[in-house]
Structure formats: structure tokens, C-alpha cells
Amino acid sequence: MKHKSIILGTGPAGLTAAVYLARANMEPLVIEGPEPGGQLTLTTEVENFPGFPDGIMGPELMDNMKKQAERFGATFKRGWVTDVEVESRPFKLQVDGLGELETETLIISTGASAKLLGIPGEKENMGKGVSTCATCDGFFFRGKKVVIIGGGDSAMEEATFLTKFANEVQVIHRRDELRASKIMQERAKGNDKVTWALNKTPVEMVSDGMKITGVKVKDNESGEEELIETDGIFVAIGHNPNTEFLKGKLDMDDKGYILVDPGTTNTNIPGVFACGDVQDQKYRQAITAAGTGCMAAMDSERFLEGEATVDWSQNLS
Numbered sequence: 001m002k003h004k005s006i007i008l009g010t011g012p013a014g015l016t017a018a019v020y021l022a023r024a025n026m027e028p029l030v031i032e033g034p035e036p037g038g039q040l041t042l043t044t045e046v047e048n049f050p051g052f053p054d055g056i057m058g059p060e061l062m063d064n065m066k067k068q069a070e071r072f073g074a075t076f077k078r079g080w081v082t083d084v085e086v087e088s089r090p091f092k093l094q095v096d097g098l099g100e101l102e103t104e105t106l107i108i109s110t111g112a113s114a115k116l117l118g119i120p121g122e123k124e125n126m127g128k129g130v131s132t133c134a135t136c137d138g139f140f141f142r143g144k145k146v147v148i149i150g151g152g153d154s155a156m157e158e159a160t161f162l163t164k165f166a167n168e169v170q171v172i173h174r175r176d177e178l179r180a181s182k183i184m185q186e187r188a189k190g191n192d193k194v195t196w197a198l199n200k201t202p203v204e205m206v207s208d209g210m211k212i213t214g215v216k217v218k219d220n221e222s223g224e225e226e227l228i229e230t231d232g233i234f235v236a237i238g239h240n241p242n243t244e245f246l247k248g249k250l251d252m253d254d255k256g257y258i259l260v261d262p263g264t265t266n267t268n269i270p271g272v273f274a275c276g277d278v279q280d281q282k283y284r285q286a287i288t289a290a291g292t293g294c295m296a297a298m299d300s301e302r303f304l305e306g307e308a309t310v311d312w313s314q315n316l317s
């Protein structure tokens with residue numbers, strides 16, 4: 001069965017594209033991956049999505065977007081895309097659980113996932129004191145000490161945020177100098193609850209078998225190791241775009257973010273569009289993702305309009 005449009009991913013970008021394409025009678029098929037709703041389902045309250053003066057819970061916002069897309073005729077299916085063929089149209093997708101799918105246009109909105117350090121004790125203590133989401137888990141550390149690993153804007157933002165709950169938030173960074181913008185650094189530095197452990201590389205996360213008790217770090221100058229005691233560890237060292245399955249198929253930057261023509265969602269393959277965090281490492285907001293999702297829907301609709309000779313009624317069953 002051939003589709004007019006398939007959307008990969010169900011974060012704000014993919015769901016907004018689905019609303020727009022469904023309203024344009026493009027009958028989009030949306031493939032939901034292992035984390036339906038994307039990163040917003042890992043957060044609690046979203047206070048900066050316009051239209052919700054009292055805030056809205058992340059999962060509820062995503063659920064609402066999905067219902068809105070379904071109301072106009074978008075179809076959702078669970079599946080894991082293992083391969084795409086974009087050399088010629090229709091594009092072919094191999095999807096675990098769904099088999100081979102064909103589509104005339106493809107919207108990629110597979111988002112990004114938090115990077116991990118890859119040190120002992122990290123994965124096994126995820127959810128037991130190790131977290132990649134301060135917004136989701138900060139609440140559990142009321143009155144405690146936490147550390148945050150990273151020196152970028154995310155680490156600064158999360159350090160400041162965590163002081164709402166924790167008594168002390170120690171930033172551990174592998175260099176003397178922070179990567180974060182001046183304003184974010186100053187905000188964190190101006191907060192009495194934030195302390196600093198610079199030029200230290202985390203080597204192991206330590207637990208008592210039930211919960212995290214500390215993180216072992218190596219001083220990059222002296223080479224000495226020390227244990228920093230803590231109740232929680234937040235890892236904020238950036239994100240990886242979810243583009244593994246597209247390697248060699250589309251133009252990407254050296255970090256794997258899909259390249260689009262500025263001001264559009266066009267990739268280097270005509271008919272393939274990218275929106276949301278998978279093509280944006282700068283803004284990474286729900287509202288910017290939603291905005292680019294709208295752009296991708298309009299770009300793909302206009303792409304097909306330019307090929308008005310295609311008789312869709314014969315291909316859809």
C-alpha cells in the first residue's frame with residue numbers, strides 16, 4: 001500500500017505535521033517509535049507552550065496533539081523503522097511490526113535523545129538516582145544534595161532549576177571553562193546553592209545497591225580520584241539526534257543532525273522533509289518543533305501539488 005505521506009515520530013514536530021497534513025486531506029500515516037510523544041512525555045509541567053496560561057502536563061499536551069491529528073484523519077501505528085530507501089519514489093520503509101511501507105513524501109521528526117557518559121554505574125542506576133531530565137526528576141530531591149554533569153547551557157539551566165528543590169547543586173565539568181553562554185553561567189554562578197567542581201572527569205557512579213550515594217571523579221590536573229557524595233546525579237551533556245537508521249541516506253552534519261535548506265524543512269532528497277529536534281540543536285523547544293512540523297506539512301503538501309499528475313485515489317486502499 002502506498003501512502004501520500006508518512007511521518008516518523010510523535011513529538012510536537014511530528015504531531016503538528018500530522019494535524020496539518022490530515023486537515024489537508026493527505027491522510028498521513030504516523031509511525032510511533034518506542035517513546036510515543038517524545039521528550040515532553042518525560043517532563044512534568046510545561047509552562048511555556050503558548051495557549052496554556054496555567055501550564056499543562058507534558059504527556060497531556062502530547063495526548064491532545066495526537067487526538068487533534070486523529071480527529072482530522074491521521075492514522076497512528078507502532079513500529080520501529082530499520083531501513084529507508086530514498087533513492088527513488090515512492091520511498092520504501094522497512095518497519096519492524098509493519099513490514100514494507102511505500103510513501104510519496106516522508107517527514108522525519110524522530111527527535112533527539114539525551115547523551116550518556118558511558119561510565120560504570122550510570123545505566124544500572126537510571127531512575128535510582130541517575131537522571132537525564134531535571135524537569136522530570138528534580139522534585140524527588142527536595143532538601144537533598146545533587147550533582148549535575150556538564151558545562152553547557154543545559155547544565156546551567158538545570159542547575160538553576162534544581163535549586164528550587166535541592167539544598168546544594170554541584171556542577172561537575174571536565175574543563176576549567178564552561179561552554180555555556182555568559183547569561184546562563186552568570187545565573188548559575190549568582191545562585192548560592194550552586195557549587196562547582198571544575199576540571200574533573202566523572203569515572204564511576206556509586207550506589208549502595210538501592211540508591212546513588214556518590215560519583216567518583218578524576219582531577220584532570222593531579223590525576224587524583226575523589227568521591228563526591230550526592231543523593232542524585234543529573235547528566236546534562238547534550239543530545240544525540242535519532243538518525244542512526246538514516247546514515248548515508250540523507251545529508252547530515254558531523255553530529256548526525258539532518259541538514260535542511262535554511263528557512264525550509266527540505267532535505268537534500270526532494271520529497272523528504274525534516275522537522276523538530278532531529279534538525280535543530282539550537283532551540284530544541286516544543287514550540288519551535290511544532291512550528292517546523294507545520295512547515296514540513298506545508299512543504300510536503302506543496303511538493304505534491306507540484307506533481308498534480310499523480311492520481312492518489314488509485315494508490316490508497
Ligand code: NAP
Nearest residue numbers: 117150151152153154155157174175179236237238281282
Ligand atoms: P552542549 O552545548 O553540547 O554542552 C554539552 C556539555 O557537556 C559541554 O560542556 C561538554 O563539555 C559536556 N560533555 C559532553 N560530553 C561529555 C562527556 N562525555 N563527559 C563529560 N562532559 C561532557 O549541550 P547542551 O548544553 O545540551 O546545549 C545544546 C544546545 O542547546 C546549545 O546550542 C545550547 O545553547 C542550547 N540550549 C539553550 C538553552 C537556553 O538558551 N535556554 C538551554 C539549553 C540548551 P565540553 O564543554 O568540554 O565540550
